[in-house]
Amino acid sequence: MTQAPTDDLVLAAEAAAARLDTLPVLVVGAASAERWDGETPPAMLNLDAAAEAASTEPHLMISRVVTARRLGLKGLRAYDLLELFAFVRPGRFCLPTGAGLAAALGVSAEGPDEGAESIRIRACAARLLADLSAETYRYRAGAGAAATMMARAGWLWGPHVIDAFGHGPREGAGLSGKNGPPRKKSAGGIQVWDELDEWEDHGPLPPPDDRPVLPDEAAARLKAMLGDGAEDRATQDRFARAATHAFAPRELADGPNLHLLEAGTGTGKTLGYIAPSSLWAEKNGGPVWLATYTKNLQRQLDQELSRLYPDPRVKAARAVIRKGRENYACLLNIEETTRAVLSRQDAIGRAPGNRAEDRDRVLIGLVLRWLRFTRDGDMIGGDFPSWLGPHFGRNRIAGLTDRRGECLYAACAHYRRCFIEKAARKSRHADLVVANHALVMAQTVNRGDDPETPRRFVFDEGHHLFDAADSAFALHLTGMEGAELRRWLRGKESGGSTRARGLAQRLEDLIGDDTSARQQLDACIDAAFHLPSDGWLGRVQTAAAYGPFERFLASVRAHVLARSGADGPYGLEAPAHRPGEGLLAGAEAVAGTLDALMRPMAALAARLVDFLDEEAETLDSQTRGRLDAAARALSLRADLVRGWLAMVSELGATSETSAGDLPGVEIPEKLETVSWLALDRIEGREIDVGMHRHFLDPTAPLADSVLKPAHGIVITSATLRDHGAGEDDWSSADMRVGASHLAVPPKRLHLPSAFDYGSLTRVLVVNDVNKADNARIAAAYRVLFLAAGGGALGLFTAIRRLRAVHAGLAEPLEQNGIALHGQHVDPIDTATLVDMFRADENSCLLGTDAVRDGVDVPGRSLRLIVMDRVPWPRPTLLHRARRAAFGGRSYDETLTRLKLAQAFGRLVRRADDRGVFVILDGQTPSRLLTALPEVVPVERVGLKQAVDITQSSIA
Incomplete structure (x- = not known):
């Protein structure tokens, strides 16, 4: 399926280089836009004028999807830098912003403040095209064939890429191995699926030994991971020692060694459980599964494992990221989709720049580029650019994964190269498998009779086990x-x-x-x-x-x-x-x-x-x-x-x-x-x-199918217990994680946070804002966000209210130089929105539950949290039934306190962080605020006083 450039493509490519410097640049904000033609000074346009300009001719921009949304356009032809980046640097990470692209490319925009973003955008485009012609370009394999296919599909960047590529070394001469696993010599064509490395099978493993991990051993491993000169944290050492209970031989069938470890923020619990987990795996020849609830923490765990395995090759062999099959690219789906889209008649018209764009072909071109260089084939949350989802439709991308359960297994022509089979085999021989709660439950329920089913687990974000089990067993x-x-x-x-x-x-x-x-x-x-x-x-x-x-x-x-x-x-x-x-x-x-x-x-x-x-x-x-x-x-x-x-x-x-x-x-x-x-x-x-x-x-079937068959389990979180029920009351934790269904009681330990919340934070309940009036709520968010100068997270209990507040906030924040991101508003996935928020310390983010739980934003990027109201449980029929069974009002209050504790926990992530926590609900009961550290007094104030406190506390 290799395709050579046709005459019209060659002619278009020859003219492309001359056109790059004349492409107009468009930067669209919430209320206005900047347009630059490269010659005259940048012009400021209102959104209507910007929409007319963008509809008249293609512009150079970042994210055609976000731009179209802001301009109210259904479709937009544009020279999108994100698509060019995905082509030129497949499988590499960048934030979908001007600053993110510049950081990934090492580009600095020098020049006057006026038009600086436009200058940076043009510089990033030039750098990407220059990469293609460089002698050291390491992603050369298959680039020519993919560019030709995409140019025929009307991709605007196609002629530019062909022109730049034509000035470089021949295809196949690029470097390989350093940025990914070594590849077979490329044929330079479209059939990437035939060029991937095959996995090698191994015989069945003997059952793991059962030698314990001693507390002193875990502490020594922890110290080695931290390295010389690391901060001495007694609570982290104590955590690692306590976790060894889960790595001792169990005494009774159906009686796992279960330890509930509630560790406050800053304890360092991640390395605290990696230390004994890795030791047990090495001593006994069996894997330990480390399970999280969110993909954010899964990514953080992957990063932390580099402390244990600094050599990437060792890490690749001994630590594996596992997700459900629906996350991984299916090579057969990709092959058949590629053949189908290529069999369609080429778009009408000779000049590629004038063709109606075939988005299916463009997507396949970018997927094939990524497929050659991906680390593990993870398309959902892995190294496939998540921001491409809105560009082409998430269903199109999901259709290239194994989401339908139709796998042919050994009958598939690509079975020996299958990413899913590779991950499954690696996990059997790895020491540590980083998975999620849902996959652990599916594996143990569906394959509980398999002798290779793991029996040692760590459940981080353990406060979500109830919800994960609720989904798994429904x-x-x-x-x-x-x-x-x-x-x-x-x-x-x-x-x-x-x-x-x-x-x-x-x-x-x-x-x-x-x-x-x-x-x-x-x-x-x-x-x-x-x-x-x-x-x-x-x-x-x-x-x-x-x-x-x-x-x-x-x-x-x-x-x-x-x-x-x-x-x-x-x-x-x-x-x-x-x-x-x-x-x-x-x-x-x-x-x-x-x-x-x-x-x-x-x-x-x-x-x-x-x-x-x-x-x-x-x-x-x-x-x-x-x-x-x-x-x-x-x-x-x-x-x-x-x-x-x-x-x-x-x-x-x-x-x-x-x-x-x-x-x-x-x-x-x-x-x-x-x-x-x-x-x-x-x-x-x-x-x-x-x-x-x-x-x-749902913790009853969780206990029967997951906990009881296990030999050792650590369940940890900063918020396992409802602290409003009393300092020594673990009943809420036992109920939420399934411990109450076990014959052998768990061990329990609470380790306080290492942070001095009393000097680092303020907690305010604003009592003079009408929470039923979206305009008043939006005004409160505006003055508080401006008082903080950005670095603010707004949390909402309803999507409709979030959108209403976003509409009233975007323009005034932009006028003050503050970017506003919105979950359920911006066509960008939540994890990327959080990354964008983290990278710009003066930006703001509005979100719901997904950004309340498990998000790590240290430093000044998060210095203010504002909640629109008390996060009471939604009164569904299921909740009402559970409320009747588990204690009525006290059950509601337990769930609400846990949500408040999780939200407050986002505010201080390291010892030098400072922040203000605000609830815009004057009816907040004091009994709920026991979820927050008692060393931080709750102040009930008016909005003006809250603004003054915010300015003085985090200036």
Whole structure:
């Protein structure tokens, strides 16, 4: 598939170099824009004039998506520097800002203050194109072929890249290895998937030994990691010593050595648990899994492991980052998508700069560039630029990952190069595996019988274990879930180029002419015909539902609309008890469909297991692996359908309801699960409908499937306990992490923060702002953010209120030289927004829960936190049921105090940080403020006084 430049591309490339200096530059802010043609002084434009200019001709800019959003344009052709950076430096990191690009490229914009950003943008473009022609350019492999393909697709940078590339050394002469693993000699073509290194298989490992880690050993390892001259932190030493309890041999089956370690901010808990974890792995020849809740902490852990393994090659062998399969690039998806987009007719027109841009081809070009140089193939949160998601559509990028569960395993032509298989094999032989809570639960639940399943864990961000388990063990009988199962079973049934093989295609060569397996397979495919198909939502909304499943969804929707008693842009809920006749009839019909599907799926899974036994002497290892994987996947989905069947069967049963103040909330017998019906909406647009079932206490299945089989576990966080319940009360921690379900009680230790909060922070409750008036809230944020001079984080309990405040803040902050970033406003992922906020100490950020928990922003970049109101739990039906079961008002207050403690914990991250914590809710109860350090007195003040205190405290 190698493509040589055609005459029109050559001609365009020859003219490209002369055009770069004449490209106009456009920098768009919240209220105005700067345009520079390179000759006359920069001109300031209002947004309407900037939109007209941008629509008239392509401009040089950073992030066409952000620019289009600010200008109110649906689409925008532009010379986007972010796309050029992704092409020229594939797999490398940069912030999607002028300062971020300049820092990554080593560019400094010298010149007058007026137009400095435009000068910097043009300098970054020149530097990137100069890189392509440099003798030392290390990303040369495949660049020419990709540029040609993208130029044919109408990519504006294509001719410039071809021109710059044509002045450099021949393709394939670039350096390799230093910035990534050594590559095979490149053919310089598009077929990158054939040029990646293959993984090597190893025999099964013996079970790990069980030698303990002694406290003195852990302390010595910690000291070695910190190095000479490091600050002596007694609490960190104590943490490392205490954590060794989890690395001693356990005494009882189902009785893990569990240690709950609450360590205040600044303790240094990350290195504190890495020390004994790494020692145990080295001494016993088995892995320790380090699990986090957020990807932010996963990235921080990866960085901290460099202290333990300073040699990158050693680190790559002994520490592995693991995520779910849906995060990794699927080589077969990429190959087939590439072939599909290249088979389409070239865009019309001879001059590439005048062609309508084929965004699919441009995306594939950038993906292929990245694919050659990626560290581990992680497209979601890894080294694939996260800011490209909004440029091309997150679904397009997600479609290139293994999100549909259609893996062919050993039957795939790319199996030996598969990133997922590489990561799985590395994790079996690694010392430390950095994963997330969800993956740990999935691995232990789905593969609990596997002798290689790890038995030693560290759960950081342990206060989120309840939420992680709640997601992991819930069941959702919805249209989306049903349609996804149909695709998994029947494949893609309508037109389109995306790969979506059905079950028959994946199992064809495995079952051969086995009559029983063939019959069960046919029965599965036939039964799946009655699951929701493409367009199901429109049919459900318009009384045109087809088949029993869709008719059930239509009856659920009608039930919710009739009984929710509310309306608006957000989702609606209704209790599942006392269903009407229509819903009962729908449930009965769909139960028959589910039963007809579940039985052959379970039978086929059992038959595949039989093959493993009957053909044990003749099966090669790859076929055995495929059979095992297929049997597990079928069994898991059969269990899912079995769960759905139980859910609809419950609809006809008589259920108890909660007493007192919770009418209409169903709490089934034995207080095990809670079921309800829901219509999911985003900003008024319906996206899904169905029935949901959650465990009332999800830590019960967590304890059964994850904690009890383990031998040793550390659960740590700065906020495990509800401190409002008393200094020695660990009951809230036990309940939230599953310790209350274990026969052997855990060890518990609280280590206070190393910071002097009394001298470093102020806590203010503003009592004269109407929290129901968005204009007054926006004004309060404005004066507080300006008083701090930036470096402020605004936290919200509702997205709609966040957006309203952002609209009132952006212009006045910009006029004072302060950049404002907004989660749910800017088309940029949350992790990148936090990176941008961290990099500019005078910027501000508005966000919700995702930026309240687990975000590390040390220094002056975060010196003020403002919360719009008390973060009470949202009163969903599930929450109401749990509230009734776990203590009523005290349960609400526990959850709220934990959120307040997490938010306050963002403010001081190192000993020289200073900050102010403000709540714009005069009705904040004093009993909730016990979540904050008692050495910091809470001051109830008016807004003006809060502004004065902010100015004087963090000037």
